[in-house]
Amino acid sequence: MKVTLKDGSCKEYASAMTVIDIAADISDGLARAACAAEIDGQIADLRTVIDRDCELNILTFDSEGGKRAYRHTCAHVMAEAVQNLYPDAKLAIGPAIDNGFYYDFDMPSLSREDLDNIEKEMKKIIKKGDRLERYTLSKEEAVKLMTGRDEPYKVEMINEHPDTDTLTFYKQGDFIEFCAGPHLISTKQIKAFKLTSSSGAYWRGDEHNKMLTRIYGTAFNKKQDLEDYLEYLEDIKNRDHNKLGREMDLFTTVDVIGQGLPLFMPKGTKMIQKLQRWIEDLEDNEWGYVRTRTPLMAKSDLYKISDHWGHYKEGMFILGDDDEDENGNSISGNDIFALRPMTCPFQYYVYKARQKSYRDLPYRMGETSTIFRNEDSGEMHGLTRVRQFTISEGHLICTPEQIAEEFKGCVDLARHCLKTLGLEEDVTYRMSKWDPENPEKYLGTAEEWDKVEGAMREILDDIGLDYTEEKGEAAFYGPKLDIQAKNVYGKEDTMITVQLDMFLSERFDMYYIDENGDKKRPYIIHRTSMGCYERTLAWLIEKYAGKFPTWLCAEQVRVLPISEKFKDYAGKVLSELKKNGIDATVDNRSEKIGYKIREARLDKLPYMLVVGAQEEETGKVSVRSRFAGDEGQKDLQVFIDDICREIRTKEIRTEIE
RNA sequence: GCUGAAAUAGCUCAGCUGGCAGAGCACUUCACUCGUAAUGAAGGGGUCGUGGGUUCGAGUCCCAUUUUCAGCUCCA
Numbered sequence: 001m002k003v004t005l006k007d008g009s010c011k012e013y014a015s016a017m018t019v020i021d022i023a024a025d026i027s028d029g030l031a032r033a034a035c036a037a038e039i040d041g042q043i044a045d046l047r048t049v050i051d052r053d054c055e056l057n058i059l060t061f062d063s064e065g066g067k068r069a070y071r072h073t074c075a076h077v078m079a080e081a082v083q084n085l086y087p088d089a090k091l092a093i094g095p096a097i098d099n100g101f102y103y104d105f106d107m108p109s110l111s112r113e114d115l116d117n118i119e120k121e122m123k124k125i126i127k128k129g130d131r132l133e134r135y136t137l138s139k140e141e142a143v144k145l146m147t148g149r150d151e152p153y154k155v156e157m158i159n160e161h162p163d164t165d166t167l168t169f170y171k172q173g174d175f176i177e178f179c180a181g182p183h184l185i186s187t188k189q190i191k192a193f194k195l196t197s198s199s200g201a202y203w204r205g206d207e208h209n210k211m212l213t214r215i216y217g218t219a220f221n222k223k224q225d226l227e228d229y230l231e232y233l234e235d236i237k238n239r240d241h242n243k244l245g246r247e248m249d250l251f252t253t254v255d256v257i258g259q260g261l262p263l264f265m266p267k268g269t270k271m272i273q274k275l276q277r278w279i280e281d282l283e284d285n286e287w288g289y290v291r292t293r294t295p296l297m298a299k300s301d302l303y304k305i306s307d308h309w310g311h312y313k314e315g316m317f318i319l320g321d322d323d324e325d326e327n328g329n330s331i332s333g334n335d336i337f338a339l340r341p342m343t344c345p346f347q348y349y350v351y352k353a354r355q356k357s358y359r360d361l362p363y364r365m366g367e368t369s370t371i372f373r374n375e376d377s378g379e380m381h382g383l384t385r386v387r388q389f390t391i392s393e394g395h396l397i398c399t400p401e402q403i404a405e406e407f408k409g410c411v412d413l414a415r416h417c418l419k420t421l422g423l424e425e426d427v428t429y430r431m432s433k434w435d436p437e438n439p440e441k442y443l444g445t446a447e448e449w450d451k452v453e454g455a456m457r458e459i460l461d462d463i464g465l466d467y468t469e470e471k472g473e474a475a476f477y478g479p480k481l482d483i484q485a486k487n488v489y490g491k492e493d494t495m496i497t498v499q500l501d502m503f504l505s506e507r508f509d510m511y512y513i514d515e516n517g518d519k520k521r522p523y524i525i526h527r528t529s530m531g532c533y534e535r536t537l538a539w540l541i542e543k544y545a546g547k548f549p550t551w552l553c554a555e556q557v558r559v560l561p562i563s564e565k566f567k568d569y570a571g572k573v574l575s576e577l578k579k580n581g582i583d584a585t586v587d588n589r590s591e592k593i594g595y596k597i598r599e600a601r602l603d604k605l606p607y608m609l610v611v612g613a614q615e616e617e618t619g620k621v622s623v624r625s626r627f628a629g630d631e632g633q634k635d636l637q638v639f640i641d642d643i644c645r646e647i648r649t650k651e652i653r654t655e656i657e
Numbered sequence: 658g659c660u661g662a663a664a665u666a667g668c669u670c671a672g673c674u675g676g677c678a679g680a681g682c683a684c685u686u687c688a689c690u691c692g693u694a695a696u697g698a699a700g701g702g703g704u705c706g707u708g709g710g711u712u713c714g715a716g717u718c719c720c721a722u723u724u725u726c727a728g729c730u731c732c733a
Contacts, residue, residue: 242726562693
């Protein structure tokens with residue numbers, strides 16, 4: 001048989017051979033480094049017997065598949081160690097994940113010391129260096145084996161497995177695991193690992209099931225790489241918006257105010273104000289929006305029309321006694337109010353207040369709207385998951401003929417926002433579809449959903465957007481284009497959304513008069529442009545590690561007199577800057593100039609102007625900056641012109657370093 | 658909501674088996690009036706998250722609660 005290798009070369013063998021034997025035949029080094037293989041593009045175990053012509057790619061730790069096999073093997077070693085130390089621990093599942101692996105056990109929770117002990121036991125197992133044997137059993141034998149070993153979760157998985165004859169097992173020493181593989185040849189190959197944390201996790205990810213104990217870890221084939229990775233984890237903590245944003249005095253929280261209710265400090269408020277002024281002017285002046293300002297709350301009657309009362313009541317803050325009789329009338333006799341979880345119906349009533357003609361469409365409404373969502377107590381996080389937040393919201397009411405063009409306009413505007421903020425490369429696009437298996441969670445019928453999802457897909461394809469499709473992520477009233485971004489820890493959030501709505505115009509009896517004088521139902525697009533201010537700020541903090549583009553900085557310039565003698569000149573410079581709309585301050589403390597510069601750098605300021613005798617005489621300033629190529633003496637007016645241009649164009653400059 | 662951890666000065670943290678509340682940075686004052694990454698000295702600042710309990714005595718032990726963090730689940 002003929003085996004074609006990755007580099008295109010061929011190896012011929014007279015008889016069937018395992019992948020690891022072929023690797024050894026190529027070189028001992030490769031055999032030692034081999035973690036898994038790809039046979040004709042399919043991921044495979046090193047023990048796989050090759051008995052036919054094929055393309056073979058032997059995977060080492062440098063490949064994604066190799067890493068996974070390596071780390072998955074480490075998960076097995078961890079499971080063996082846990083069972084050695086805690087014989088009552090029951091095995092659940094333990095896959096490789098991005099950057100590491102985990103394993104779930106049914107056992108009491110663990111402390112850091114417990115993890116350290118498990119690490120020690122793992123080292124013993126690795127030192128012993130058992131080979132992993134692979135074999136198959138019939139379902140009957142498999143159930144018998146795992147029942148005998150008292151592993152109820154494994155028995156459950158085996159029983160549900162579609163295969164009946166050849167269920168794969170791996171064994172190292174006394175440890176046996178029902179597992180598809182692939183795996184390393186021996187535990188000895190694991191060179192460097194670390195158990196990073198443990199926490200609770202529901203069996204099968206279902207909150208109705210028992211909570212198990214999950215241990216997270218990671219593994220590398222070089223000690224140095226592990227150390228580098230652990231150092232990297234420490235480093236990204238310094239970008240974490242929740243830490244950095246508080247340190248930089250952008251926001252804070254207070255226990256008596258409550259979870260998910262951040263307070264913006266003056267600097268954070270200034271940044272949000274800059275974002276808001278920018279986006280409102282952009283929408284109104286360049287994208288044809290009209291601005292609205294609608295109430296933060298409404299009677300329950302409104303939400304009953306939109307059916308938020310039916311689909312989303314749990315997520316709303318209800319004011320007053322919401323007990324109702326069987327007809328939906330308040331038992332107390334008082335009106336029930338609720339804080340708004342979205343702005344849609346409010347803006348619909350702005351649309352409806354005057355009869356609209358087809359000539360008025362598209363009617364694009366924008367509102368910087370604060371909304372309230374009663375998230376579960378464990379869900380709040382920094383600025384990315386909060387109970388009150390503000391979005392650059394808008395609704396476009398248009399004719400069926402206009403829908404594609406308007407939708408594209410919304411996507412264009414969103415991408416323009418991303419580009420301006422320097423975030424365009426950091427996002428992925430997701431088409432969020434309904435879940436046909438849970439139709440009760442949505443308005444409308446399968447036919448209607450097929451139609452509107454088809455329409456959205458056509459638009460997205462027409463734009464040429466690279467997007468994924470995900471089931472069960474739609475709004476209850478329609479599919480969404482979600483623009484997703486990951487935080488420093490790799491956790492994904494929706495930053496911007498553009499949604500098609502095919503039901504609410506009917507429910508709110510919205511219409512326009514067409515060319516023939518007939519009433520017609522408009523189409524509605526729900527959308528954000530820059531998205532949620534809180535999340536955007538969080539994202540900017542992490543993206544720029546607090547060193548924002550100048551136009552967004554709360555403090556753009558700090559004037560630093562070299563001594564109190566130059567306080568007056570510093571004051572003149574300051575007022576010139578402010579007169580030109582630059583956010584500037586002056587540091588008049590009686591500290592040495594080097595000290596003041598250091599402070600300004602720690603505050604991540606884009607520009608510092610040092611002033612003393614030389615500057616006062618010549619009318620110049622000495623510019624210090626965190627940007628490349630912008631140091632030295634400058635005429636004050638030249639500096640002002642430069643920075644004003646930079647702010648106006650929203651330039652993203654390259655940092656020194 | 659679930660599992661676990663944590664909460665001590667503005668910030669970062671120390672405070673052992675219960676026995677007078679600590680450090681560094683920051684802040685204030687004084688001296689210095691300074692030329693590009695930390696001038697010197699002195700001083701102020703704490704109901705030890707909150708509420709109960711055990712104890713002669715609680716920052717420390719127990720219970721409840723709030724908030725924060727990690728993860729799970731959820732996110733219209």
